[in-house]
Amino acid sequence: MPRLFRKKSSKSGLPPGTPIYIGDRHPKKTRIMVIKYDEDQLIEKEVSTVEECLQGKESSVVTWIKIVGLQQVNLLEKVGESFNLHPLVIEDILNTTQRSKIEDYGDYLFIVVKNVDYKEDEIESNQISIILGPSFIISFQEYQEAIFEPIMDRMRNKRGILRRMRNDYLAYALLDAVLDNYFVVMEKLSDKIEVLEDELIIDPTQKTLHEIHRLKQNLIILRKSIWPFREVVSRIERSRYSLIDEKILIYIRDIYDHSIQVMETVETYRDMLSGMLDIYLSSVSNRMNEVMKVLTIIATIFIPLTLIAGIYGMNFRFMPELEIPFAYPLVWLSMLVVGLVLVGFFRRKRWI
Amino acid sequence: MPRLFRKKSSKSGLPPGTPIYIGDRHPKKTRIMVIKYDEDQLIEKEVSTVEECLQGKESSVVTWIKIVGLQQVNLLEKVGESFNLHPLVIEDILNTTQRSKIEDYGDYLFIVVKNVDYKEDEIESNQISIILGPSFIISFQEYQEAIFEPIMDRMRNKRGILRRMRNDYLAYALLDAVLDNYFVVMEKLSDKIEVLEDELIIDPTQKTLHEIHRLKQNLIILRKSIWPFREVVSRIERSRYSLIDEKILIYIRDIYDHSIQVMETVETYRDMLSGMLDIYLSSVSNRMNEVMKVLTIIATIFIPLTLIAGIYGMNFRFMPELEIPFAYPLVWLSMLVVGLVLVGFFRRKRWI
Amino acid sequence: MPRLFRKKSSKSGLPPGTPIYIGDRHPKKTRIMVIKYDEDQLIEKEVSTVEECLQGKESSVVTWIKIVGLQQVNLLEKVGESFNLHPLVIEDILNTTQRSKIEDYGDYLFIVVKNVDYKEDEIESNQISIILGPSFIISFQEYQEAIFEPIMDRMRNKRGILRRMRNDYLAYALLDAVLDNYFVVMEKLSDKIEVLEDELIIDPTQKTLHEIHRLKQNLIILRKSIWPFREVVSRIERSRYSLIDEKILIYIRDIYDHSIQVMETVETYRDMLSGMLDIYLSSVSNRMNEVMKVLTIIATIFIPLTLIAGIYGMNFRFMPELEIPFAYPLVWLSMLVVGLVLVGFFRRKRWI
């Protein structure tokens, strides 16, 4: 079973706002990439101190500070202080058990969403936090640097729309990239379900059952991620935050529609898997029925015949039948008749 | 299982708004029909370039551009540019995995709905997109040219209401034609369910089970199509778009009522099929009970008799009964008595 | 199974508003009764032409035009034209698969509700349509003239409240009469459920199962009728239509309360029947358990004894026991002991 609930109790008793990293502590160190861009230029560099990030706080170019790895808590705290982030924000970024949400802190928007991945039949979810300021974006992720690579590629294209737009469009692009991963996961699940559906009709086994179970548990987890994601997007659409330009809303509506589509598909798959489980269960019952019929047919035919044989195996002195010359073949005959009558009975009951 | 989820991952990483056709790529080429009409005239022609479509952009006659087949992406992009459509609209038209929706782009309304078809016990759904402008309508569909044929027939009738009304009524007529197909599908399902209900009472088989399962899965898919359809219609009714005249709303309310009716019937059928599944399962249990009773009756009657026969088949030297002349018929008699007592026992238990 | 879905596909392709009767085409011809009343007078007559209906369109007396049988489409169309009804209204009156609804057309209210009847263990529902104008009511029904007979009786009582009130009160009385039939059906179902509940505890059979199933399916259908009925009544209460006087609303609230009561009772019965199905299923399991225990007890006691008998039936030359004089009674004794030990074992397991 995928881990549903990462330990948070180590924190209990500490004052709220204490920054402690709660997660699977991937061994990589924290890396900070700074990307600055406008229509004319694009500067990408990796920095090692927080001060280097701050150089680009002026508003004409967009600055994207991309932070991968949340182990170096001090570094992240310094980022928080430099950008005047509320202590609860830094705490939430580090606590990767967070539920997806969006919060308006006036100067900046704080967005947390869950990215998903499907590895070895398990759904893994990791947390992406986004700070959207007036001209900058800071993104925090635990690992998996590659998920924003397609965005970098598009940014390198000088005439791409990304370069012409500002950081609110970039925030949309990040959310869209995360949502795309849900589609990838859904497709993999969809393939699995189709395979299982065929297996179920042709030859359901105990393994089929466990696969259905595992898919159901995975869908429960997926659902737990996509519902709050949809809420976040819906709130962006409705709240008309000043930091997000109105012409971006049409794009937000687009991912809103897609997140609803994922949600509905999750529900549809759950319904389908429930249906498949019912079918599995009745297949098991049906097969048991088959087994019982075979036993009953055999026992019903042979036990009476065995009794006949047993009777003429008795050692009574006076058993006149034993002396009759044709008695033996007659017994054979009567056994045959009894057997055929019983077979006929089962035919009529449609068991054979 | 019907394909729930068409591959969309081939797109992941591409910038939003990139027009790529996602669908079952039917081999036909894209055809463009242009229909112009008002009360006095009706012109139908097939065109091969986008420019020919544009000739009729003046507002006194209604222009319906009917596009069938979405393979020629360039052509569709050109249509989009000519009519000033947002890139996301063209992307959504091509991505036939879209959820039904309506979007107001100011100059035009963009409507996506799912048309359904029931072939070989599977529900197929394909996407119809409609652009409703000030005096024109553009409809996009993947295949199945025939679904709008009845509308064409009515349009050819000079005194029909269609000719007297403008393009908002035509939009209504298109939606109504799509909804009619849901009714056709529901009727076919209804027939199936009635047949199954009878089968269930008289002689349920494994096939009955699989049919119930298949119908349930089909209803899940149908439900996934009709819910957003209803939302689209409801939004038209409530939003009072400037492009749709108020006197059309009474017609919209009519299809709204019908879409609710389809929805409710889908839910009713699901409830009924669930009930039928329960009955199937208890029929299986009941039949197993029958089988077990036969086995138990036979075994309970004959096993003790076999023991009696076995006892008098033993070879002990000193078995006084063996010498008694009437012992053999007495054994027969006692067997009969034991057998009858057991039969009586089963009678009292109401097993026979 | 009751027919859920009457054929509507015959209509598909026809323009909306085309009046076609969709129903079970009862062979009676359409009858038109005209009732005119105020506090002083009451005139009842059957008319054969639409023109005769129109004579009483003045406002001082209330005119109730009661139309039974929807086969003569032309006649109904003429009624529609005479009273200036929208073509969609006439279409909806004829299409008896309609969902219950109320629509305000300014000059008149159009109300559709479903009347129910319980015959031969099936719920039949038929459609009642009501046009409420300024001083007239037109009611349309498929058959079953008798359902409004009690209203006629009360109307003939000169001092009854009906004669003192206007046509909005009459509309209420018609709805109340329809709702009364729901109560009658609920009572019949309630009786059935009580009988089944007893059967279930005492001696559940396959028939009990099918009865539960049938009741569940009937409740699904009943629920599909009462929900929209409640919506209609609720909308009357909330919308404060100008055609319905405010002092009528207290009566409307009364039928609203009753329709909620029917709805809740339907849900309660469904829950109860689900509970009964669970009990049925576990009764079947329990009985199978009983059967298996009998088999197991018999087999476990007699099979070992049969082995003992078999052993001493072997023909080995050197079997010293066979020569011992008391061996035979000893074998009997040992069989008795084995049997009793096994019986004791089953006692301890609480199987006997």
Added chain:
Amino acid sequence: MPRLFRKKSSKSGLPPGTPIYIGDRHPKKTRIMVIKYDEDQLIEKEVSTVEECLQGKESSVVTWIKIVGLQQVNLLEKVGESFNLHPLVIEDILNTTQRSKIEDYGDYLFIVVKNVDYKEDEIESNQISIILGPSFIISFQEYQEAIFEPIMDRMRNKRGILRRMRNDYLAYALLDAVLDNYFVVMEKLSDKIEVLEDELIIDPTQKTLHEIHRLKQNLIILRKSIWPFREVVSRIERSRYSLIDEKILIYIRDIYDHSIQVMETVETYRDMLSGMLDIYLSSVSNRMNEVMKVLTIIATIFIPLTLIAGIYGMNFRFMPELEIPFAYPLVWLSMLVVGLVLVGFFRRKRWI
């Protein structure tokens, strides 16, 4: 099963507002108690005519007219006329199948709630109707005079809060007394559930199943009573009726909280009973499994041994083994070996 649905059909056809008593017609006659109180005095007397009630209609003292028994319809009608009650109110008071509700008639509030009682494992519900006027309260109940006795006791206490407050506080006290009975019933059910839970783990029987079933049905009925009760209280809190002083609302909020608590507990118990039913069902399956294992073990061990014995019981002339002196003990040995091997097999399968 408790009676869900008292006959109302006897009324169908009568005009609304016709006062007919629908209930279990307890044989007692209708009694009328009049209680008048303010801080200084308390007068209790039983009256026999309606006129005597009316003497205290002045506003300085509070008058509580407590009517027990609804058989004397004429008397109640007279009460209705004297206090100017709407005919529908009197009808609703007499029709004890009413759903709980509150209605504002301007001069007075009309409240109907259901009182519950738990007798012989069945929930009985009876109807309490309350008319709250400017300075009086009329309460109607079918029987069970005792339920308001605690209120009378408190009223006799001169310094109690009841004496200092007016009739709106009395209305609250009546509702609170009714709600207290729900708590009493819930406790009894809670005790039952705890007993059943233990039974279920230790030794579930058919009786356990029927008890679970009965509790579930009782909870369904309880739920049907408490939901509308909660609605009534919630409406009092929200509607700010002029007849109920604002300082009473804090008390109303208190019973609102308690009614929610009852509702939630009902739902919790239903969930728990569903869980218990699942456990019961799997216990039955598990026990069947045990039974089958015993049968299979016995049959699998003894049937092959019986075959061996049977083989050496054959009467072929040339069976060399029969002549070997140690053959007989060898057969015993081989039987032992076969038996032990099979026992070992079942051990490994963990069946023994």
Added chain:
Amino acid sequence: MPRLFRKKSSKSGLPPGTPIYIGDRHPKKTRIMVIKYDEDQLIEKEVSTVEECLQGKESSVVTWIKIVGLQQVNLLEKVGESFNLHPLVIEDILNTTQRSKIEDYGDYLFIVVKNVDYKEDEIESNQISIILGPSFIISFQEYQEAIFEPIMDRMRNKRGILRRMRNDYLAYALLDAVLDNYFVVMEKLSDKIEVLEDELIIDPTQKTLHEIHRLKQNLIILRKSIWPFREVVSRIERSRYSLIDEKILIYIRDIYDHSIQVMETVETYRDMLSGMLDIYLSSVSNRMNEVMKVLTIIATIFIPLTLIAGIYGMNFRFMPELEIPFAYPLVWLSMLVVGLVLVGFFRRKRWI
């Protein structure tokens, strides 16, 4: 089963507002701690009379009166009087069966929440009541003094945020401490579920079933506690009480998010446990299938062979086969063939 419903009926009949302690009457006596703090000072002392509490009612320092143990009803009543609390408030504090809630009494807020604990596989819930006045907080708890110890530790830290903030922040800190216990319980449940999930796949036993059942019942209880907790927090966030400063709301929103997370996790766990129950049930069925197959295979192979042996054990005088020298080995051979044919049959049926 955890006690769901503590006796409240002992109270029925008493006037509302009567202070009676309803709970498990832990034997400790009531202890009162008074903590006064501002940025400069922190005074902790235990007092024995209510008068000592009152000394610090001035507004410059924050006073936290922490009351543990609710047995001394008189003492608590005196507290109530001293702080002018409404009698219903004191009654609710003592009635520990209360549902979580928040009530605004103008001068003070009254908050009731449930604290949870997981001991010996049972969830225990106890009640925490909080009175938030202008410059003081009174907290009431039944036992378990330790739950607020972490807050005391943080308060002793002079530079902690707690010392800089006022009593509304303290109220938040108390609620946060309670919510932390939910997380602790969830983690323990999560560990249990993971263990069970493994057990389920590898070797499910009756014990597994009872564990799943117990977890489900515990989740039902947990859910009953967290839902109203969430409502309380949500109401604080939305109602903007004057006693809670706006800058505290960001912290309230934080615990709101966390309470939603707990709720969703509870629902997720319930879904998972339902899935696990299904798997358990089909495992039982599958195992029964296995058992039946073994029985059927053994019986089907050996019963016919036993018949053959029985036939040649018959004592007919004229059985020509008996005289044939190779008959005996031929019978062995034929038995082998029959056995192998049947084994082959079961192979093909995939039972072996």
